[in-house]
Amino acid sequence: xxPRLRGSVPAALLAVLLxxxxxxxxxxxxxxxxxxxxxxxxxxxxxxxxFRHTDCITRGGAAVARTAARRGFSVDATEDAGAFTRRRLAxxxxxxxxxxxxxxxxxxxxxxxxxxxxxGGGFAGIHSAVATEPDWPWYRGLVGAEYxxxxxVAGVNAQFQTATIRVEDRGTAAxxxxxxxxxxxxxxxxxxxxxxxxxxxxxxxxxxxYDPRGYSxxxxxxxxxxxxxxxxxxxxxxxxxYTALGHKGAYWEEPLLLAHVVGxxxxxxxxxxxxxxxxx
Numbered sequence: 001x002x003p004r005l006r007g008s009v010p011a012a013l014l015a016v017l018l019x020x021x022x023x024x025x026x027x028x029x030x031x032x033x034x035x036x037x038x039x040x041x042x043x044x045x046x047x048x049x050x051f052r053h054t055d056c057i058t059r060g061g062a063a064v065a066r067t068a069a070r071r072g073f074s075v076d077a078t079e080d081a082g083a084f085t086r087r088r089l090a091x092x093x094x095x096x097x098x099x100x101x102x103x104x105x106x107x108x109x110x111x112x113x114x115x116x117x118x119x120g121g122g123f124a125g126i127h128s129a130v131a132t133e134p135d136w137p138w139y140r141g142l143v144g145a146e147y148x149x150x151x152x153v154a155g156v157n158a159q160f161q162t163a164t165i166r167v168e169d170r171g172t173a174a175x176x177x178x179x180x181x182x183x184x185x186x187x188x189x190x191x192x193x194x195x196x197x198x199x200x201x202x203x204x205x206x207x208x209x210y211d212p213r214g215y216s217x218x219x220x221x222x223x224x225x226x227x228x229x230x231x232x233x234x235x236x237x238x239x240x241x242y243t244a245l246g247h248k249g250a251y252w253e254e255p256l257l258l259a260h261v262v263g264x265x266x267x268x269x270x271x272x273x274x275x276x277x278x279x280x
Contacts, residue, residue: 049102055249084109094122117238122268149214173263232276
């Protein structure tokens with residue numbers, strides 16, 4: 001994700017892989033995946049007004065919906081911020097911001113979302129969700145950190161690098177399928193604020209295993225040192241889970257990534273044990 005590139009691309013969310021969809025729904029970027037015995041409901045929201053992660057939205061959204069449906073979730077997908085009303089949000093156990101970017105909600109929609117969380121609703125943020133609503137302090141608190149930049153300094157390092165993740169808590173639904181160390185390729189995000197003081201950190205990337213310098217300063221912005229990339233916390237009355245992973249569409253074919261993300265969604269929904277009591 002690179003905030004230096006701005007613009008909006010017409011939505012095609014889940015148009016290829018989700019069924020059933022009618023052509024009009026596909027054009028509007030809407031879709032529904034129904035589990036045969038659905039017990040829970042998730043809203044997957046993927047509106048973008050800055051950089052658009054097209055493959056994350058289409059391939060990632062479809063993979064998440066299929067996996068969640070097998071686990072008893074009914075998944076609705078949309079890029080229409082009009083879904084953020086008090087009545088509509090009340091239908092869902094969790095709202096997933098999947099690779100959203102930029103300013104995506106109006107003032108009335110922000111108020112509805114805040115009421116939803118205050119009433120005990122769940123939030124799961126994926127990848128560029130941390131670079132969404134940058135001027136809304138409440139949302140920055142919900143997601144747990146402030147985005148700075150990512151790897152990919154011209155002439156210095158690569159945007160996508162293989163690195164090793166340290167799994168700090170293997171006892172959650174988002175991490176129990178992972179070993180103590182998890183090596184994989186990603187576009188590694190850095191943050192202006194450290195979530196550790198207010199959130200329960202699940203994953204940390206080992207900066208000694210890749211070049212962590214980001215693009216926001218000439219020659220590369222400095223490493224973070226302590227570098228969380230996935231965490232959870234209680235916030236504003238609700239439950240929040242965030243992971244920085246998931247940039248490329250191909251990553252969503254990785255069983256461990258899907259287990260991590262969908263496990264985090266289940267935690268945020270209150271379906272699986274949360275265990276993220278640190279934080280406000």
